[in-house]
Amino acid sequence: MTAHIRFLSVAELNDPLTLAIGLSGGSGTGKTYSALLMARGIAETMTGRPGAPIGYVDTENRRALHYKQAFPEMMHFDMQAVDDAGNMIGFGPERWIQVIDAAEAAQLPVVVIDSFSHAWEGVGGVLELHAQTLDRLTGGKDDLKDRRSQLAWAEVKPRYRRLIDRIVRAKCSMIICTRAKPVMQKGFGSNATNARPTKTRREDVPWDPASDGDLMFEMTTMVILDPKAPGCPVHQIKVADQFKGLLDARRPMGVETGRAMAEWAKGQGNAQRQKEILDRARSEARKGAEAFRTFWNSDEGKEHRALLRTILDECQALAQEADAAAAQNDDDPFGLPPVDSDLTPEQRAELEAAERAVLDQQREDEE
Structure with a gap:
């Protein structure tokens, strides 16, 4: 049943x-x-x-x-x-x-x-x-x-x-x-x-x-x-x-x-509003230090600064990562880190096999 x-x-x-x-x-x-x-x-x-x-x-x-x-x-x-x-x-x-x-x-x-x-x-x-x-x-x-x-x-x-x-x-x-x-x-x-x-x-x-x-x-x-x-x-x-x-x-x-x-x-209090503010802070930090600094000094940021300090270390790390990513020059391939730098030998072998499969398919299409 x-x-x-x-x-x-x-x-x-x-x-x-x-x-x-x-x-x-x-x-x-x-x-x-x-x-x-x-x-x-x-x-x-x-x-x-x-x-x-x-x-x-x-x-x-x-x-x-x-x-x-x-x-x-x-x-x-x-x-x-x-x-x-x-x-x-x-x-x-x-x-x-x-x-x-x-x-x-x-x-x-x-x-x-x-x-x-x-x-x-x-x-x-x-x-x-x-x-x-x-x-x-x-x-x-x-x-x-x-x-x-x-x-x-x-x-x-x-x-x-x-x-x-x-x-x-x-x-x-x-x-x-x-x-x-x-x-x-x-x-x-x-x-x-x-x-x-x-x-x-x-x-x-x-x-x-x-x-x-x-x-x-x-x-x-x-x-x-x-x-x-x-x-x-x-x-x-x-x-x-x-x-x-x-x-x-x-x-x-x-x-x-x-x-x-x-x-x-009980579904009361302002806990949900506090979560929304923290999520907003993380979102701004992911845009970089300048965006997070602007939010920090905004009226909303000043009003909730004590709350924001509870995740300040996290937001600083997010902003630093965003700035580091933005600083990389996409026009210079030699200035970018290797795509597979963190791959294991097994993962690298799978990637190379996939690349060979793509090249083989391209050759077949050309023929």
């Missing part, structure tokens, strides 16, 4: 969107307090009433209860690795899905998970599940582990992906906190970079979140906090244009941050 498929006009879709915000950081970076402040702003804006409930999933030995007087609206769940009978149940993917199901059943407008790192590296988490699966596939033989590691991941990762999909489809907004660890650096001072960048470890960010890249890239917003500036979104890993004006690396995130994000999710 074919499932009924119906496309709806966006005019019919008025339910608020949900937010998935990732906060990562080491000890003392203000994750818990920042998450609670933002959750308050989200909950009150989504429901339209002060004191709206905030769900809190606490894996950190009830750390959130340090703030129970400041946040009496908190609905706390103490998530431990053992059940009430003392049986080890761990932090496997299926258990987290049950937690999200329970949050939705309770009709909580927002849920904070602190810390979701347990799902990755905790007891019964993804890394332990992979190790257990690998032991089963290899019979404990170390010489087979490298060859069968991917097979083990093929069993474990689908379970984790179902959890990530459940987070994405959640009907409540979520703030997901993860731990972060310092990474080895090369160079010194302002010239220091990460010794081994990965998909979750940007070269210019000296912290490595204890989570998987799949989670980070599904977030609406993902930032890494730094102990030098607690609560401040110092390292902005993924921030949609709609939120760039809300996040200042020098200013702690708080209730107003959450409120503004929730207003965007």
